[in-house]
Amino acid sequence: DGGITQSPKYLFRKEGQNVTLSCEQNLNHDAMYWYRQDPGQGLRLIYYSQIVNDFQKGDIAEGYSVSREKKESFPLTVTSAQKNPTAFYLCASSGVMGVGENEQFFGPGTRLTVL
Amino acid sequence: GEDVEQSLFLSVREGDSSVINCTYTDSSSTYLYWYKQEPGAGLQLLTYIFSNMDMKQDQRLTVLLNKKDKHLSLRIADTQTGDSAIYFCAESLNTGFQKLVFGTGTRLLVSP
Numbered sequence: 327d328g329g330i331t332q333s334p335k336y337l338f339r340k341e342g343q344n345v346t347l348s349c350e351q352n353l354n355h356d357a358m359y360w361y362r363q364d365p366g367q368g369l370r371l372i373y374y375s376q377i378v379n380d381f382q383k384g385d386i387a388e389g390y391s392v393s394r395e396k397k398e399s400f401p402l403t404v405t406s407a408q409k410n411p412t413a414f415y416l417c418a419s420s421g422v423m424g425v426g427e428n429e430q431f432f433g434p435g436t437r438l439t440v441l
Numbered sequence: 442g443e444d445v446e447q448s449l450f451l452s453v454r455e456g457d458s459s460v461i462n463c464t465y466t467d468s469s470s471t472y473l474y475w476y477k478q479e480p481g482a483g484l485q486l487l488t489y490i491f492s493n494m495d496m497k498q499d500q501r502l503t504v505l506l507n508k509k510d511k512h513l514s515l516r517i518a519d520t521q522t523g524d525s526a527i528y529f530c531a532e533s534l535n536t537g538f539q540k541l542v543f544g545t546g547t548r549l550l551v552s553p
Contacts, residue, residue: 330483357539368445368529368543369484416483420539429474430541432483 328353330433332417337438339404339411347402347436349417356421358400359430362386363414372415375400404438412440445532445544452550459517461547463530466511470532473506474541475515478527487515487528517549525551 330351339345351358357376361369371384375394389408394400404411414437418430445465453459471492476484490497490504497504503516513530527546534540
């Protein structure tokens with residue numbers, strides 16, 4: 327079955343540590359995205375990538391980093407510089423830009439808690 | 442500016458119709474989406490509407506778009522307890538890549 331997987335589902339981190347969230351898709355999508363969701367708020371875009379080896383900052387990129395070495399994978403690192411990292415993180419992917427409605431497909435999310 | 446607004450909460454009885462409203466700000470939006478999120482899960486696309494349409498119906502779901510007022514609504518007919526979830530509207534901005542701006546989400550509670 328095609329889809330997006332995120333791991334782990336729950337992640338606990340001590341203050342001052344970096345942590346990497348995994349996102350993998352087998353939909354053959356070119357574009358991938360990372361969002362952050364906080365209670366009572368909509369999704370906010372952290373980073374996005376339209377093609378392998380290229381990525382751009384979204385609205386709240388400070389304290390985060392990404393890489394896109396493979397089409398299928400778009401890992402997100404939450405660094406110690408992120409002041410309030412506790413949140414629910416969602417990864418998404420979509421097809422080629424300008425074709426059809428470009429639905430974004432979402433993974434199941436990773437809940438990160440900083441202790 | 443980019444701002445999508447939704448009411449935070451809606452409560453209905455099973456069998457009734459639910460109407461979830463959304464206002465958006467960017468008149469150049471090409472597509473408008475409705476996503477559903479169940480507890481602890483990712484978002485699932487329910488339906489979308491292209492900006493040159495006024496209405497779209499898909500089984501129990503009806504989307505109405507008023508471009509003049511920048512108002513979008515989602516009507517769920519014969520609402521079931523399984524429809525209890527958070528519903529997000531999102532607008533697709535014409536920025537050269539598919540940037541979605543999401544509303545804050547409306548929590549729908551369906552009681553038996």
